[in-house]
Amino acid sequence: MVTMTEKSIVVDVSELKSRFPRNVMKQPGGEAIQKCFQCAVCVANCPIRAIEAGYNPRRIIKMTLLGMKDRVLSEEFIWLCSVCFLCQERCPQEVRPPEVMNAIKNLAVKEGIIPPAINKLIEAFKENGRLYPIDEFAAEERDYMGLPKLSEKSNFVKKILEK
Amino acid sequence: MKYALFLGCTIPSRALNYELSIRKVAEVLGIELVDLDFGCCGFPLAAVDEIKAFALAAGNLSLAKKHNLPILALCSACAEALTKTETSLAEREDLSKRVNRLLKTRLGLEYRGGVSIKHFARFLYEDFGIDNLKKIIKRPLKGVKIANHYGCHYMRPSEVYQNFDDPLFPVSLDLLVEATGAENTNYKTKMECCGGAIAGMNENIAMKLAETKLDDLSKIEVDAMVVICPFCSIMYDKQQVLISEAEGKNFEIPVLYYPQLLGLALGIEPDELGFDLNATSVEKLLKKIGVEE
Known part of the structure; x- marks a missing residue:
């Protein structure tokens, strides 16, 4: 398990699945994930983040774009988005983070990883x-x-x- | 004016005060509400399978289409899921094909759009009209201080709702509250989420979210909080009791559904508005309004 309060996550290149971000993009809601330029506006006004420091939508998106499929899909944090859409309204790149989370959750369910x-x-x-x-x-x-x-x-x- | 009432899953079993008050208010406003055999709107299942969630919403929409009725929704998550389905299927041919394939094979149905969906508060604001509402107020709620809670899905995402209200600084509910003669109070955490959507997944975080707003409201003097979604009411009203106990706090903030407040202003008797089902006592408020000894 990755603890999201860790300062950094060491990426093991051999674990990366390049098809993962493309599969997320094929899911309804995941289409715009590659537009993310990591500005962290989503994190700055996330009400969940304010309570649970481990929840970090920007990092989840980055890990997905890198292809960290196994780590992303098996983490509880992808299920913590409260779908308040504050980040969706403020995202300068129209990434729609809550929709992206849904796309990732849909893939986790397909893989049988269901809380x-x-x-x-x-x-x-x-x-x-x-x-x-x-x-x-x-x-x-x-x-x-x-x-x-x-x-x-x-x-x-x-x-x-x-x- | 005739509309199909979309109750969703939560209201007909857990928010009967919301349902009762909306039906009474609709009678006074001259709105005919029709009950169709609707199912889940799809929202809770979007995380599991977005295509099936769209299909559930489209199945409901096709039922409204068959009866040629516009939909009035009471739950903000239902309003959003249905509106999103209507706009997404109209904009995206590929999505419409996938969803319709599922509808056809499972239910023998098809949905090609054309149903209007509005949350009841949006309908009052946009169609019935604030001025028309003011004209029929019989018992102006003068001196009653209200803290509005818009929630999230009522006006967001703005692209789904075509910006009928500002997604970050909305005004419609404030105007609806002021129409009753009550005073609208601004407060710091006004736009905070209730946490209802993740209560099943992580109760601690959800309760903390609700507590943040209750803490804020306990610092300012308000007579009641007003909500327009059953999830928000469960978090702030029903859970208020549990949070008070768990945290050793004594909030005692009444949480009213907007139709309960409007109903009082329209002169409907309190016992017809389901107040006995509100978890936090509304006695003080009703006394202040002068409808209870």
Whole structure:
């Protein structure tokens, strides 16, 4: 594991996968990653960075562009973006860092590297078609408040999510 | 005015006060809300598979298209996911083809665009109009100090929303609050994110984010915070209780959904606006407004 609070990361050239940045660019949202010129505006106004010094979108982008596939995909930090879009609005190169993070996360999922919390989320959607099902308790509460009846589960979501 | 109400996943099970207040307010405003069998907007699944997330949004949009209804969304993440899908599929033929291939094989559907999507607050600001709103206020909330929380997905990314409001210095919600007669308060952490999107992934960071804003608000005198997204409410209202306990703090900052505030100003009775489901007590606020003994 790479600790992102480390001052520097030693790059092992033999580990670099030159196809990795190109694969990120092929994912929806990853298209503009190569425009990044490492100005760190994204880091400067990142609310996650303000709390967790280890989270550093600029560094994640640089590691991706270098081709550090295994280290990037296996790190928890790629899952920490809160998708607030502050960096996206301020990035002078229109890189769209939150979209880039999504592209990288999509590749991690394809490689089977999925954090337990995300796996739970996927299972919940496959089961209910919703983040939260309208269970018996919620249905009763809705009825009591005079809110309309809604279907408990969403079937079309399940169909889209099937392998 | 007839719209399809997009509730998303969180509101119909965890934010019934938001749903109830919006339905009451819509009645007063003369807006007919139709319930269609919508599913997830796709946002929570974008990290897993962006194409499937687009397909989920497009599936919902095709349902609205079939009924020929514009969408009103209440959750900012839903509004963003649906709007992004509408604009991205229109701009990118390659993406539209990939998404439609999935829609066709899985659901026998197709989506070629043409549905208008707006967050309820944006609709009030752009279509219903601030001036028209002011004309029907029955109980002006004079002297009530409000701290607005815009959240992130309501007006960002600006390219998705075609800059309907400034992405970094927005005004629409401030104007909507002022329309009720209440006073809008500016504060340092106004544009901070609630942390809701990563609460499942890393609860500590999410709670810290929420706490930052609650700390800031406890230093200035406000009667309530106003939010327009269920995730933000969960972080600031429901979690406020937990953060207070964990950190030995005593915040007691009421967190209202904007339609709850507007509902009071429109003269709707508080018990019709779902206040008993607000986690942090609103009693002091209601007394100040003079609607509770």
